[in-house]
Amino acid sequence: MSSAAVNSEPEPSMRPEPLGGAFTKVVAANLSSSLGDGIARVAAPLLAVQLTDDPLLVSLVAVAALLPWLLFAIPAGVLVDRIDRRLALGLAGGVRALVAGGLLALHLTEALTIWWLLLVVLLYGVLETVYDGAIRAVVPSLVGRGDLPRANSRIEATEIVVQQFLSQPLTSWLLAISAAWALGLNTAAYAVAGGLALTLPAVASGVVARRRASRPADRPALQAPAATDEEPGRGAPPAVAGWRAELVAGFRFIWANPMLRPLWIVSVLIGICHAAITSTLVLFVLDRLDVPEAWYGTFMLAGALGALTAAATTSRLKARFGTGPVMAVANAVGLGAWFLAGAFPLVWVGAIAIFVSFGCTTTWNVLVMSLRQAAVPNHLLGRVHGTWRTALWGAMPIGSLAGGLLARTGYSTPLLVGATAGLLVAVAGHRYIATLPDPESLDPETPEPA
Structure with missing residues (x-):
C-alpha cells in the first residue's frame, strides 16, 4: 500500500460522538420542567418570608419539599419501573401544572397562608419523586455507560x-x-414539560428493558432472592405480593452491593448536613448579609455560576484524576466553603462560598448519578433510584428542622454547625470515596469494578 493511500485515510476524530436526537428531546422536556422547579424553589421561601417571620416556620418549607422523598420515593420508583416512563413524566408535569394553578388562585383571592404554601410545596415534592425517578431512568436507555457522565453533566448544566x-x-x-x-x-412551564415528555421516542419507555429482564436466562443472580420475597406474601393476592417484592427490590440491590451501600450511607449523612445549612439560607442572605429581597435571586447567581462551571468541567476532571479522587475533594471543599461563609458573614465571602459549594455539590451529584446508572440494571433503575432518594432526601428534613432551630440562635449558626458535622463525615469517608471506580468499569449485571 502506497504512502499516498495511507495518508488519504481520514484520521479518527477526537471529538465525542453526539448523544442523539432522543437524548436532545429529554433535555428539552427537562428544560421546561426545570423552569417550573426553579420558579417554585425561589418563590416558596420568599413567599414564606412574607407570610411569617419565624425561622422554624420558614425552615418547614424545606421540610415540606423533602418529606415526600421519605414517604413516596420507593412507590414512585416501582411505578416508574412498571409503566411507560414517558407517561410518568407527562403525568408528573401535568398534575404539577394543576397544583401551580391552585397556588396562583390562592394568591389572587388573598387566601394564601403559610399552611397553604406548605401544602403546595408538599404536593410539588410528591410529584417530583415520580418525575425525577423517570427522567433519571430514561437516560441510560438512550446513551452508553461511557457517555453517562457527559449526558448527566449536560442535564445538570441545563437545570x-x-x-x-x-x-x-x-x-x-x-x-x-x-x-x-x-x-x-x-x-405554564410545568404544563409544557408534561406535553414535551409525551413526544419522547419509544426507546425511552423502558418496556424493552423490562421484557429482557423477564427472561430467566437474563437475570439468574437477581432472581436468587425470589423464594424469600414470596414468604411474606403467602396468603396475600399475587398483585400485593408482587408490589411488596418490588418495594424492597431497590433496597436489597443497594445493600448487597459493596460499592453502593457505603456510598449511600455517606450521601445520606452529608445530605443531612447540607439541609441544615440551606434550610434558612434565605434568612442568612437577607438579614445577615443585608442583601435586598428583590436582589436575592441575583445574588444566588453566584451558586448558579459555580454549578454551571462544575457541570462543564466534571467530565474532564474525572477523565484526568478519576471518579473517586474528584468526589472526595469536592465533598470536603464544598463543606469548607460553607463554614467560611458562616465564620465571615460578608457579602463577597458569601458569594465565593456559594459559588464553590454549589459547584462541588454539582460535581458530586453528576458522578454519583453516573456510578449508580452504570451499576444498576435498567429494569431496576426506578426502584433503586427511589430507594436511594428515600433515605437521602427523606432524612434531609431532619437537617432542615435542625437548621431552623439553630437559626433561632443566629443565622450563621446552621452554616457553622452543619459544615463542621459534614467535614467530620467527609474525613471519615475520604479513603473509601477516593477509591471509587469510573462508571465505564462497571457491569450493571454484576456491579463491581471490571
Whole structure:
C-alpha cells in the first residue's frame, strides 16, 4: 500500500460522538420542567418570608419539599419501573401544572397562608419523586455507560442555567412586581414539560428493558432472592405480593452491593448536613448579609455560576484524576466553603462560598448519578433510584428542622454547625470515596469494578 493511500485515510476524530436526537428531546422536556422547579424553589421561601417571620416556620418549607422523598420515593420508583416512563413524566408535569394553578388562585383571592404554601410545596415534592425517578431512568436507555457522565453533566448544566441563571433573578423581580406573574409562568412551564415528555421516542419507555429482564436466562443472580420475597406474601393476592417484592427490590440491590451501600450511607449523612445549612439560607442572605429581597435571586447567581462551571468541567476532571479522587475533594471543599461563609458573614465571602459549594455539590451529584446508572440494571433503575432518594432526601428534613432551630440562635449558626458535622463525615469517608471506580468499569449485571 502506497504512502499516498495511507495518508488519504481520514484520521479518527477526537471529538465525542453526539448523544442523539432522543437524548436532545429529554433535555428539552427537562428544560421546561426545570423552569417550573426553579420558579417554585425561589418563590416558596420568599413567599414564606412574607407570610411569617419565624425561622422554624420558614425552615418547614424545606421540610415540606423533602418529606415526600421519605414517604413516596420507593412507590414512585416501582411505578416508574412498571409503566411507560414517558407517561410518568407527562403525568408528573401535568398534575404539577394543576397544583401551580391552585397556588396562583390562592394568591389572587388573598387566601394564601403559610399552611397553604406548605401544602403546595408538599404536593410539588410528591410529584417530583415520580418525575425525577423517570427522567433519571430514561437516560441510560438512550446513551452508553461511557457517555453517562457527559449526558448527566449536560442535564445538570441545563437545570442549572434554567433554574438558577434564569429562574432565580426572574422570579425575584417578578415577585417584587406581582407574584401573579411568577406563579402564572410556573403553571405554564410545568404544563409544557408534561406535553414535551409525551413526544419522547419509544426507546425511552423502558418496556424493552423490562421484557429482557423477564427472561430467566437474563437475570439468574437477581432472581436468587425470589423464594424469600414470596414468604411474606403467602396468603396475600399475587398483585400485593408482587408490589411488596418490588418495594424492597431497590433496597436489597443497594445493600448487597459493596460499592453502593457505603456510598449511600455517606450521601445520606452529608445530605443531612447540607439541609441544615440551606434550610434558612434565605434568612442568612437577607438579614445577615443585608442583601435586598428583590436582589436575592441575583445574588444566588453566584451558586448558579459555580454549578454551571462544575457541570462543564466534571467530565474532564474525572477523565484526568478519576471518579473517586474528584468526589472526595469536592465533598470536603464544598463543606469548607460553607463554614467560611458562616465564620465571615460578608457579602463577597458569601458569594465565593456559594459559588464553590454549589459547584462541588454539582460535581458530586453528576458522578454519583453516573456510578449508580452504570451499576444498576435498567429494569431496576426506578426502584433503586427511589430507594436511594428515600433515605437521602427523606432524612434531609431532619437537617432542615435542625437548621431552623439553630437559626433561632443566629443565622450563621446552621452554616457553622452543619459544615463542621459534614467535614467530620467527609474525613471519615475520604479513603473509601477516593477509591471509587469510573462508571465505564462497571457491569450493571454484576456491579463491581471490571
